[in-house]
Amino acid sequence: MKLNLSEYSLLSALPVAALSTLFHCNAQADEIIEVINISGSVATPIMLVSPKDISPTVDIAQAVKALPGAAVNANGPLTGMVQYRGLSGDRVNSKIDGASLASAGPNAMDTPLSYPSISMTERVELYRGIAPVSSGIDTLGGSVNVIQTQVQFEQHSAELAGQYQTNGARTAISGKANLANDSHGILVFADDMHGNDNSETGNGNEISPTTYDKQVFGGQYRFNLADNTRQNESIGINYLHSETTDAGTPALPMDIDFIRTDRVKFDGIHTLNDWEINWHLAYSDARHGMDNFSERNLMPSMGARYNNADSTSYDAHFSISNEQWQWGVDSQLSEHDSVITNPENPMFLVDNFSGVSDDKYSAFVQWQQAFNAWHWELGARVKYYQSDAEQVSHSMAMIMPAVNLLMQRFNNADRAQSETGIDAVINGRYQVSPELSWIMGFAHKQSPASYQQRYLWVPMQSTGGLADGRTYVGDVSLALETAYQFELGADYHADKLTISPRVFYHQIDDYIQGIPSTDPAVIMAAAMMGDSNPMQFANVDAALMGIDINANYQLNDEFSFDMLANYISGERKDIDDNLYRIAPPKILLGINYQHNGWRARMEAVGFSAQNNVSSTQLEQTTSGYGLFNASVGYDADTWGLQAGVDNLFDTEYEDHLAGYNRVMGGDLMPGERMPGVGLQAWVTGEYRF
Known part of the structure; x- marks a missing residue:
């Protein structure tokens, strides 16, 4: 994991000001080569891990290892389950583009973050600290959101x-x-x-x-x-x-x-x-x-x-x-x-x-x-x-x-x-x-x-x-x-x-x-x-x-x-x-x-x-x-x-x-x-x- 700081500044963003810290990351073992951003409201920053610099992984959950307080419970090469500050499973609100949809497996073989496409994943967002109520219904163990590529008009x-x-x-x-x-x-x-x-x-x-x-x-x-x-x-x-x-x-x-x-x-x-x-x-x-x-x-x-x-x-x-x-x-x-x-x-x-x-x-x-x-x-x-x-x-x-x-x-x-x-x-x-x-x-x-x-x-x-x-x-x-x-x-x-x-x-x-x-x-x-x-x-x-x-x-x-x-x-x-x-x-x-x-x-x-x-x-x-x-x-x-x-x-x-x-x-x-x-x-x- 590479945490190479390139900027730290308060940015103006809608609807609120943003706290942004940019790291360039090159991951260890089976983690992604990422870019980490910290943004969001000044009170509750969002940490962002982006896999634009691609490295070997088929499990997007592995990206969160680059973030403070986060880890991954892995039951196989495709079954990474986010752990944040000791809490995992359904306690961590896991979403893809803001939507939280149920898995089929009763033993979490298809964990929430096993579904996103590698090519489409722009970044993984994690609220550092206490997740705000706006981040999801159940956020006792934090909130993770995979942001995928969106259509760019005129391109x-x-x-x-x-x-x-x-x-x-x-x-x-x-x-x-x-x-x-x-x-x-x-x-x-x-x-x-x-x-x-x-x-x-x-x-x-x-x-x-x-x-x-x-x-x-x-x-x-x-x-x-x-x-x-x-x-x-x-x-x-x-x-x-x-x-x-x-x-x-x-x-x-x-x-x-x-x-x-x-x-x-x-x-x-x-x-x-x-x-x-x-x-x-x-x-x-x-x-x-x-x-x-x-x-x-x-x-x-x-x-x-x-x-x-x-x-x-x-x-x-x-x-x-x-x-x-x-x-x-x-x-x-x-x-x-x-x-x-x-x-x-x-x-x-x-x-x-x-x-x-x-x-x-x-x-x-x-x-x-x-x-x-x-x-x-x-x-x-x-x-x-x-x-x-x-x-x-x-x-x-x-x-x-x-x-x-x-x-x-x-x-x-x-x-x-x-x-x-x-x-x-x-x-x-x-x-x-x-x-x-x-x-x-x-x-x-x-x-x-x-x-x-x-x-x-x-x-x-x-x-x-x-x-x-x-x-x-x-x-x-x-x-x-x-x-x-x-x-x-x-x-x-x-x-x-x-x-x-x-x-x-x-x-x-x-x-x-x-x-x-x-x-x-x-x-x-x-x-x-x-x-x-x-x-x-x-x-x-x-x-x-x-x-x-x-x-x-x-x-x-x-x-x-x-x-x-x-x-x-x-x-x-x-x-x-x-x-x-x-x-x-x-x-x-x-x-x-x-x-x-x-x-x-x-x-x-x-x-x-x-x-x-x-x-x-x-x-x-x-x-x-x-x-x-x-x-x-x-x-x-x-x-x-x-x-x-x-x-x-x-x-x-x-x-x-x-x-x-x-x-x-x-x-x-x-x-x-x-x-x-x-x-x-x-x-x-x-x-x-």
Whole structure:
């Protein structure tokens, strides 16, 4: 990751002033070669990671590793899940061009950021600190938004790009073309990505399965409503088709047979006097097949399993804003089904999830204003949640009394749930001097249980990507998580030095996580499936605290140094234990060279041992390690070429956020920590015309 500061200034932007800090970034390992911007309101800056300088990745989520406080839970090469300050999964609001659409997989094989096209992704936005209420319905764990290329009126252009990675023989070819006059515009794109071999560790062990095939294509049409192309007023329609086949997820009990998804979005932006109106209506239809025998060895003691899952979802948004005020309404509606079968036994059938509906309706108001040296941003959001599920069945219920009891109990329960949540946020910035600003934030935020946490009725591992190897059951009556969030920090910018530290504390009442089940029926049903210690989702009390820092020193016009550091601690407050899957402490130091079109970078990344693990979830500790990466590139007006080596010394290490190996018969032992990728050389190229 390359954090090479080139500018730091307060910019004028509509509807509010913007704080903008620009870094040129060249990522480590499997991260993107990015450009990082920090923009947004002065009170709540947005950090931006842009992959315009292409480097090897097929998982856009990997880009957030370049940002302070952020990490990625990766269950396979395509399944990156954003973690921000210790929170991940549904707690992090993840959007594509402002729309949040449901995934099909009950185990998060198609994570939210697995859908964007590489060629179309302009940047990934992350609110640093406490996300404002305007950034999404549920933002307890922050807010991430992937911004894709939009039609440019009065422009004819095209872009072709390719990349190759030696470790895993990974290839990607992508392209896009923009054809537009002053009124109508069309944008088309396509990506073709392949992981042809399994990746290898520093010791030469195969990480199996980590092969994949993925294609993404689509297009956009926009109609200009303004009198000229300098005004931002238009309506448009976007279409995206994503198809993944034969992809490994070694930290999960199954691999991807296929994921086929179609997404359509209508949107518009309009001006009315001093007000700006934004709206969109988005729809997704996702189909997903997964199994435990196509990509991995099926042991004789194991039964073949195939899971067919699908989801449909809608996302609607309408907001109106001026320089001080923003008002808006949002809704997200989704339906989920998941059925497990045995291809060798046509009589076997289990309703994993049946007719699950998960609906959210919300309204918000946000206000911001400057008073002398102070800039305040205040917001409130009210949210109404509705969820329900149809009755379930299990083909083995008649011969397994415990399963039959759980099925009858679930079918006779009041599965329809409704709750009301309230978010309130105060963010402030105090300008001490032209060089120094103090940052502070307070929030009350609430978030509901996921549909897996609520409606998983028989012990299984369909947990939204926890990847801990445990079986779980849900609880229909789970309460809302309630977080009290606090942040304090500073932004200092001198002639050559920029440094931005933040400290934070989050107290979360009714935090949802697994605890050992004491239900005899659950324990008996799990034992029949080979698990003697099943878990049940429950409300507990938790706290997260930590510090993240990013800094840059510009030595001269060509050379700069940068630093990024994260520390996060997550604890249970009701018992003496730690939270599960918290990113270990990290520090990155880099030196950058840039002159005319040439650029080069060397960096060292150190991760501390993670010994503060969840004993409740039998989480294993991991040791500390260090990685070294180097790259060099040249960018001309119409083309660019870059090459590099990640993990230069072929270090063997365990990635604490990558889960545990679930594959038998390979180089890795079942249940051991997933290792990281060894030495990887790569090259990327781009041609623009």
